[in-house]
Amino acid sequence: MATESLSEIERRNRLPTLFEVLSRRTLAPVDLFSFYIYMRDQQRSVDYLDFWLDVSQHMSLCRHYVRELRRSVLVATPELEKAGSKRSSTVLENLENLGDISLGEPGPSGVHNRHSEEKDADQRLSAFLRLEGQGHSPQGSLGSQSAGRVSSNEQRPRQSFMTTPDPNDSTSPGHTVTRADIRASAEKILYTYLLPGSEREIILPENMVNNCINMIEDDGRDDPEVFDSAKDYVFQAMERDAFPGFLQAKALGNLVPLSIVARLAFALASFGGGFWGAFYVVLSDKPRHIRCWVILPFVVASYFLASYQYKIDPAMALAGYSEYTFMNWTRIQEPYVRRLLNKRALATLFIAILLAVALCVLFIFVPGTML
Secondary structure: OOOOOHHHHHHOOOOOOHHHHHOOOOOOOOOHHHHHHHHHHHHOOHHHHHHHHHHHHHHHHHHHHHHHHHHHHHHOHHHHHHHOOHHHHHHHHHHHHHOOOOOOOOOOOOHHHOOHHHHHHHHHHHHHHHHHHOOOOHHHHHOHHHHOOOOOOOOOOOOOOOOOOOOOOOOOHHHOOOHHHHHHHHHHHHHHHHOOOOOOOOOOOHHHHHHHHHHHHHOOOOOHHHHHHHHHHHHHHHHHHHHHHHHHHHOOOOOOHHHHHHHHHHHHHHHHHHHHHHHHHHHEOOOHHHHHHHHHHHHHHHHHHHHHHHOOOHHHHHHOEEEEEOOEEEEOOOHHHHHHHHHHHHHHHHHHHHHHHHHHHHHHHOOOOEO
């Protein structure tokens, strides 16, 4: 899993980027789980995030396949050298050019989000898989070692977005990722998200979808570069349309929409009761020690009205909790977000107290009259 140490997170004196969230380098309430819940419940576009996660898993599957294949070839190097075939030399040369494949979290292919070394490594990985798919299979030179591997054509369910895809969870015997697994993964993404009328079709430019369909179905490709343009498009769409709202909701507030509306309703009900009681004690000329009871409804109403206005529950924020679904709370673990929410909670609490004091002073000290 691509994670940062706690000290690195504490030194990050800013809000996280979308890439950091998708790479699981953040903590609650701005972690990947919270972003998934936000995309599902508020944006109603979780299919885009699922597409990103499935493509990232496909990249991890390809990396593990090539890494495993490279180790197998290196183990079998003496036999390949004895054979002295041109294919054996090509296999060794291509795998050596790949180097050691990292199993880190895949990211968008855009240069602004990734190091050039990582991008070059992914391009070499895709080029190798394309070469192998054209019939230059290194497995053919390994003899019975790879010939005995049998893969299942059944689609494997996508693993939880909360964990890094485990390449050992393969449908093939011996926990080995085969080329058939990669092909099945690419076709699953195509049939689930890209084909017109598919189960969870996402809206992409028509030429982009057609290119993906042609590369997979006509050209027989299943390397990660097939989905690069679509993955970058989805990343930019989430970064532009969804991620600012996510930060607004989770880094500047700690309430979900249903809870915010409930607080408004409770504030209005409390204000109604407070004003009714206040006018009653004033118009009936009650003594001040009785009028002081109007403090209770006005305090409650002011608290919930300020909570609605700033989308934050000050008490829960100061206690270190954030709401990810209605009435379900989680600890705030991201240090910068916690400091930010504490400041906003204190400011919201100050405004609520100021409003409550002003209303209470008005109705307690105003001269009474008998109607």
